[in-house]
Amino acid sequence: MKLFDVTTVDNVLEIMKNKFKKDIMSEKVSLIDSLNRYISDDIKSNINVPHFRKSLVDGYSVLFNDVFLASESNPVCLNKIDESYMGKICNTLLEEETCVYTPTGAMVPKNSQGVVMIEYCEVLNEKEILIQNSIAFNENIVEVGEDIKENEVLYEKGHLINERDIGVLAGSNIKEIDVYEKLTVGIISTGDEILDISEDIKEAKIKDINAYILYGQLKNINLNPIIYPSAKDNLNDIINLIKKALNECDIILISGGSSVGKKDETLKAIESFENSEVLVEGIAIKPGKPTIIANICNKLVMGLPGHPLSCAFVIEAIFKQYIKSLYNIDKEEYTLCEFTYNYHKAKGREEYLGVNIGKKDNKLVCVPIFSKSSTIKQFAKCDGYIKIDRDLEGIKNGDIVKVYTF
Numbered sequence: 170m171k172l173f174d175v176t177t178v179d180n181v182l183e184i185m186k187n188k189f190k191k192d193i194m195s196e197k198v199s200l201i202d203s204l205n206r207y208i209s210d211d212i213k214s215n216i217n218v219p220h221f222r223k224s225l226v227d228g229y230s231v232l233f234n235d236v237f238l239a240s241e242s243n244p245v246c247l248n249k250i251d252e253s254y255m256g257k258i259c260n261t262l263l264e265e266e267t268c269v270y271t272p273t274g275a276m277v278p279k280n281s282q283g284v285v286m287i288e289y290c291e292v293l294n295e296k297e298i299l300i301q302n303s304i305a306f307n308e309n310i311v312e313v314g315e316d317i318k319e320n321e322v323l324y325e326k327g328h329l330i331n332e333r334d335i336g337v338l339a340g341s342n343i344k345e346i347d348v349y350e351k352l353t354v355g356i357i358s359t360g361d362e363i364l365d366i367s368e369d370i371k372e373a374k375i376k377d378i379n380a381y382i383l384y385g386q387l388k389n390i391n392l393n394p395i396i397y398p399s400a401k402d403n404l405n406d407i408i409n410l411i412k413k414a415l416n417e418c419d420i421i422l423i424s425g426g427s428s429v430g431k432k433d434e435t436l437k438a439i440e441s442f443e444n445s446e447v448l449v450e451g452i453a454i455k456p457g458k459p460t461i462i463a464n465i466c467n468k469l470v471m472g473l474p475g476h477p478l479s480c481a482f483v484i485e486a487i488f489k490q491y492i493k494s495l496y497n498i499d500k501e502e503y504t505l506c507e508f509t510y511n512y513h514k515a516k517g518r519e520e521y522l523g524v525n526i527g528k529k530d531n532k533l534v535c536v537p538i539f540s541k542s543s544t545i546k547q548f549a550k551c552d553g554y555i556k557i558d559r560d561l562e563g564i565k566n567g568d569i570v571k572v573y574t575f
């Protein structure tokens with residue numbers, strides 16, 4: 170009976186980083202195409218945002234001394250000398266006892282010392298406005314560069330651009346971004362029981378989950394995933410698909426068949442290649458132990474466990490770390506939370522546990538979400554996961570843990 174000779178996570182990462190070093194080139198993409206890409210250079214703002222003083226509300230620009238005593242019972246009458254228009258320069262300067270109508274977002278007069286909201290103003294006629302409320306100095310004015318300063322470093326090299334970032338970049342007049350080139354990753358699901366997306370459920374067959382989760386996980390980290398049609402548990406089928414993927418991809422991920430069952434063909438398929446080398450056969454992690462790491466023609470080929478939860482965790486905890494190392498990113502991103510459960514684990518394997526984050530007594534807390542490795546719904550609902558060190562025997566209620574959020 171074959172038993173796995175498992176390798177620790179640190180050793181696995183060392184092997185991957187040494188064997189599959191790559192110089193990742195940089196390319197320029199349009200702002201919209203920079204979503205979910207790692208930037209290959211720092212990005213600075215071209216401009217101040219806003220680049221002109223503007224009003225936060227619909228109201229009247231005023232001088233502070235004119236209105237600071239104004240109230241409903243003691244209103245102040247000001248002369249309306251102009252209006253500011255959206256998108257236009259306002260050159261008018263305020264003088265004592267004057268005001269300028271300023272809609273939300275329009276430029277305020279250069280010497281404006283605040284904007285009184287229209288709700289607190291009564292229009293007596295075209296020229297006279299009754300101000301019925303005071304304001305603080307410069308209230309309701311957005312100052313030049315208040316949001317973003319010209320030349321401010323917005324994002325550092327290695328940052329992954331998200332949906333909010335592209336808004337920041339658009340507002341900062343950035344049109345093109347330097348990002349790391351995408352590596353192409355082939356996804357091959359294996360198993361007699363696996364149905365492709367177009368096939369309906371029949372017999373004891375199941376729909377392919379792994380290919381789709383893998384696709385999403387890879388897409389989110391600057392990679393170009395290709396889903397190949399699934400392969401039966403047939404050595405030749407798997408070999409042929411690997412050959413095709415070797416021609417088209419930089420990395421190949423094969424899910425299923427990495428364990429010890431009699432139909433588990435991934436290892437045999439890998440070993441059938443002349444230029445192949447199996448580097449890791451089993452990792453000291455839970456879930457995800459039956460993971461294979463191999464080299465075929467100097468390309469990384471991973472045999473991932475078929476169970477969806479295990480497959481997804483190997484990508485989160487191992488593969489993503491390797492990919493980040495290619496972009497020279499060593500920053501760990503996590504949220505510290507108090508663990509609210511007494512969890513026991515066996516020593517010897519690093520363990521990953523999905524968690525949900527909540528708040529208790531103004532503290533961030535997390536609760537573990539338990540599910541079998543064959544399931545996926547609970548995992549999809551987790552806010553993130555924690556890693557429990559190989560040598561620990563568990564975590565106690567009240568311990569502070571790092572939550573790696575999704």
Ligand SMILES: Nc1nc2c(c(=O)[nH]1)N[C@H]1C(S)=C(S)[C@@H](COP(=O)(O)OP(=O)(O)OC[C@H]3O[C@@H](n4cnc5c(N)ncnc54)[C@H](O)[C@@H]3O)O[C@H]1N2
Pocket residue numbers: 358359360362363375376377378379380424425426427428429430433456457458459473474475476477479542543
């Ligand atoms: N006797 C033992 N049995 C198992 C062991 C073991 O050590 N001894 N390890 C278990 C662990 S842990 C895992 S994880 C799985 C890994 O199995 P394989 O990688 O060989 O994968 P399969 O046997 O092909 O499939 C396992 C399971 O996952 C389902 N599956 C496979 N591919 C997909 C897919 N693309 N989408 C959705 N579900 C998929 C498959 O139908 C099976 O139910 O082995 C344990 N067994």
Ligand code: MOO
Pocket residue numbers: 454455456457458459474476479480542543
């Ligand atoms: O380790 Mo398996 O990878 O738990 O299901």
